[in-house]
Amino acid sequence: xxxxxxxxxxxxxxxxxxxxxxxxxxxxxxxxxxxxxxxxxxxxxxxxxxxxxxxxxxxxxxxxxxxxxxxxxxxxxxxxxxxxxxxxxxxxxxxxxxxxxxxxxxxxxxxxxxxxxxxxxxxxxxxxxxxxxxxxxxxxxxxxxxxxxxxxxxxxxxxxxxxxxxxxxxxxxxxxxxxxxxxxxxxxxxxxxxxxxxxxxxxxxxxxxxxxxxxxxxxxxxxxxxxxxxxxxxxxxxxxxxxxxxxxxxxxxxxxxxxxxxxxxxxxxxxx
Numbered sequence: 001x002x003x004x005x006x007x008x009x010x011x012x013x014x015x016x017x018x019x020x021x022x023x024x025x026x027x028x029x030x031x032x033x034x035x036x037x038x039x040x041x042x043x044x045x046x047x048x049x050x051x052x053x054x055x056x057x058x059x060x061x062x063x064x065x066x067x068x069x070x071x072x073x074x075x076x077x078x079x080x081x082x083x084x085x086x087x088x089x090x091x092x093x094x095x096x097x098x099x100x101x102x103x104x105x106x107x108x109x110x111x112x113x114x115x116x117x118x119x120x121x122x123x124x125x126x127x128x129x130x131x132x133x134x135x136x137x138x139x140x141x142x143x144x145x146x147x148x149x150x151x152x153x154x155x156x157x158x159x160x161x162x163x164x165x166x167x168x169x170x171x172x173x174x175x176x177x178x179x180x181x182x183x184x185x186x187x188x189x190x191x192x193x194x195x196x197x198x199x200x201x202x203x204x205x206x207x208x209x210x211x212x213x214x215x216x217x218x219x220x221x222x223x224x225x226x227x228x229x230x231x232x233x234x235x236x237x238x239x240x241x242x243x244x245x246x247x248x249x250x251x252x253x254x255x256x257x258x259x260x261x262x263x264x265x266x267x268x269x270x271x272x
Contacts (some may be wrong), residue, residue: 006018016222022244025224026231029071031214031243032064035252036092046093046124049100050152061097064245065105071242072212078183081210082113083194083203085226085268089218090247092120095193103154107188110147112158112179114206115195116167119160125150132161136179137170143179156187171205180209203218207239214242219249254269
């Protein structure tokens with residue numbers, strides 16, 4: 001009876017609680033697993049690869065970088081859109097850390113905040129946001145007007161710009177593809193921090209025209225149905241999905257090993 005109750009509760013929960021869920025349920029490669037941080041500071045998470053490169057979290061992004069190249073047949077994609085099914089799944093933090101790893105490998109990286117409804121890059125990088133992607137797409141500014149240097153060597157940033165009421169229309173314009181043309185001549189890779197797939201059609205426009213894309217799913221947070229529907233929507237527009245990254249992963253507790261024998265005190269009181 002307890003096993004039946006546990007199985008029923010798991011069915012109702014419907015959240016991703018296993019690494020195996022990714023490939024078994026969604027039939028896409030699991031290209032990375034990034035562990036959870038105890039801290040809730042998004043900036044600490046976003047800049048861990050530059051501030052604490054020896055940490056387990058930073059090393060997981062290096063592994064993600066290596067796996068991305070492997071699934072893409074060792075070819076560096078010119079454009080990589082990163083999306084998720086819902087908000088707050090560590091998508092933007094993943095973009096910043098991945099950009100950092102590429103830059104440390106000597107690549108010229110352009111990070112674009114393409115979430116025109118809920119932008120975050122200008123806050124995390126402490127950059128101006130008077131002009132950004134929305135201005136460029138609306139032909140109110142040129143690329144050089146909106147590209148800004150960042151605190152990460154080798155990484156340039158385009159913030160989202162002023163919030164617009166018609167992001168889907170802007171993202172569908174040919175100006176987006178003109179921006180993509182900056183790679184590989186000016187930048188080796190352009191990483192797009194795309195909005196979630198469940199938000200209108202914004203992410204679909206970005207992923208459709210990007211050379212490659214990634215889906216982010218958060219451990220014990222993302223719902224299986226949401227991730228599945230997001231991947232289906234990406235496949236519908238023929239997006240090149242390289243795989244899924246599982247974020248906020250918490251290792252299951254390991255059982256403590258019992259000693260093979262009980263140590264007994266000797267006649268002198270010392271352990272033998």
